Amino acid sequence: MLNGEKSIPRPLRWAMIGGGRLSQVGYKHRSGALRDNTAYQMVASAFDIDAERGRDFGVNLGLAAERCYDNYQQLLAEEAKREDGVEVVSIATPNGTHYEITKAALNAGIHVICEKPLFFTCAEAQEIKQLAATKGLIVGVTYGFSGHPLLMQMRAMIANGEIGDVRMVELQYTHGFSANDSADKFSEAQKWRVDPKIAGPSFVLGDISTHTFYISQLVLPQLKVKSLLCDRQSFIPSRAPLEDNAMVLMHYDNGAVGRMWASSINAGSMDSQSIRVIGSRASLEWSDYNPGELKYEVQGQPNQIMHHGMPYLHESALADERLGALHTEGLAESWANIYLKLAIAISATQRGDQQTLDNLIYPDINAGIEGVRWIENCVRSADNGASWVNYE
Numbered sequence: 001m002l003n004g005e006k007s008i009p010r011p012l013r014w015a016m017i018g019g020g021r022l023s024q025v026g027y028k029h030r031s032g033a034l035r036d037n038t039a040y041q042m043v044a045s046a047f048d049i050d051a052e053r054g055r056d057f058g059v060n061l062g063l064a065a066e067r068c069y070d071n072y073q074q075l076l077a078e079e080a081k082r083e084d085g086v087e088v089v090s091i092a093t094p095n096g097t098h099y100e101i102t103k104a105a106l107n108a109g110i111h112v113i114c115e116k117p118l119f120f121t122c123a124e125a126q127e128i129k130q131l132a133a134t135k136g137l138i139v140g141v142t143y144g145f146s147g148h149p150l151l152m153q154m155r156a157m158i159a160n161g162e163i164g165d166v167r168m169v170e171l172q173y174t175h176g177f178s179a180n181d182s183a184d185k186f187s188e189a190q191k192w193r194v195d196p197k198i199a200g201p202s203f204v205l206g207d208i209s210t211h212t213f214y215i216s217q218l219v220l221p222q223l224k225v226k227s228l229l230c231d232r233q234s235f236i237p238s239r240a241p242l243e244d245n246a247m248v249l250m251h252y253d254n255g256a257v258g259r260m261w262a263s264s265i266n267a268g269s270m271d272s273q274s275i276r277v278i279g280s281r282a283s284l285e286w287s288d289y290n291p292g293e294l295k296y297e298v299q300g301q302p303n304q305i306m307h308h309g310m311p312y313l314h315e316s317a318l319a320d321e322r323l324g325a326l327h328t329e330g331l332a333e334s335w336a337n338i339y340l341k342l343a344i345a346i347s348a349t350q351r352g353d354q355q356t357l358d359n360l361i362y363p364d365i366n367a368g369i370e371g372v373r374w375i376e377n378c379v380r381s382a383d384n385g386a387s388w389v390n391y392e
């Protein structure tokens with residue numbers, strides 16, 4: 001159980017790039033990082049493409065005005081001159097800027113926590129992995145839903161054989177917020193998401209399905225995709241060549257099969273994201289809309305619902321618990337768990353504590369690369385007439 005006590009010797013000096021006043025995701029970063037004030041201390045920012053608005057916002061959050069910088073280049077240059085300069089930055093800017101900002105931060109000797117999808121291409125991601133290794137720095141990815149404790153329960157039960165042999169993986173991340181094109185015209189966050197120059201090679205595949213794909217890898221670490229078929233389309237024609245809907249069929253290397261539906265045109269749906277893993281004996285199902293419950297359905301027996309925080313859960317699920325059973329945990333707790341694990345990874349790297357790094361499960365650079373790889377393979381299949389392709 002987590003209670004905010006020190007997990008690392010001292011809080012990390014942290015800054016945000018992007019995630020400003022009007023952004024969708026910025027507050028999730030701050031509430032995640034600052035939840036335990038023993039993990040991070042926010043000391044600087046380049047919050048906004050609009051420097052003045054970014055400074056005003058930073059000052060309102062309690063930062064010193066002189067450490068609210070006009071842009072990320074100025075932040076990296078000025079912080080490098082300070083004894084107490086920034087050690088880690090979070091990048092919460094539109095996708096097309098992640099690569100250049102990550103590279104610049106690593107070259108400045110600063111650890112990086114970056115938004116998904118990490119970059120546009122696997123080649124970029126491999127280059128950054130190499131750079132981070134050379135510099136001895138961490139690159140983490142904010143798959144913010146992956147910190148829910150019951151996902152660790154799912155992982156432990158599957159590993160223990162409690163559902164039998166895995167046969168099917170059913171994944172879904174859908175919503176209806178882009179069912180019409182009104183937001184494409186007025187929302188800054190939506191405009192760039194449907195512009196390939198800024199969003200990259202996909203819309204919903206990168207924007208939402210990367211989360212669910214990472215969750216599938218978290219709970220099924222041994223299962224590898226062997227081939228896939230992706231059919232993608234844009235129901236709002238102006239979004240083409242990017243997709244507002246995609247369906248993917250997968251073959252895994254153990255003979256299991258899988259399916260992912262990613263969509264932003266699922267009109268009226270507020271279900272968001274779910275994963276169902278079907279084994280030869282039983283199934284497990286979890287949804288982020290009700291993350292404190294895990295369905296465990298054994299063929300021929302009454303269905304069970306497992307609740308977060310209960311003593312019957314695996315120790316790895318209880319270790320990530322914050323509020324205790326009976327009290328609703330949600331996305332903020334999940335983000336706080338991810339940010340804490342990233343802090344532990346960064347601190348362990350700073351102290352040369354390899355044992356901690358080897359035992360820590362968190363969304364690292366490899367998880368980021370896998371997200372980019374997933375998008376690349378899906379797009380290659382879709383653009384090849386929705387044909388089966390080997391997973392490369």
Ligand code: NAD
Pocket residue numbers: 017018019020021022023024025026046047048049050071072092093094095097115116117142143144145188189190207
């Ligand atoms: P947004 O358009 O709502 O906000 C972007 C923010 O970045 C704004 O504050 C903008 O001023 C700032 N910005 C843009 N360019 C900048 C630059 N060069 N330097 C500094 N600041 C800059 O976008 P969003 O929806 O918040 O998405 C941002 C990123 O977060 C994207 O990569 C997106 O995929 C990701 N995201 C992740 C989650 C999640 O759950 N992990 C949720 C939403 C968005």
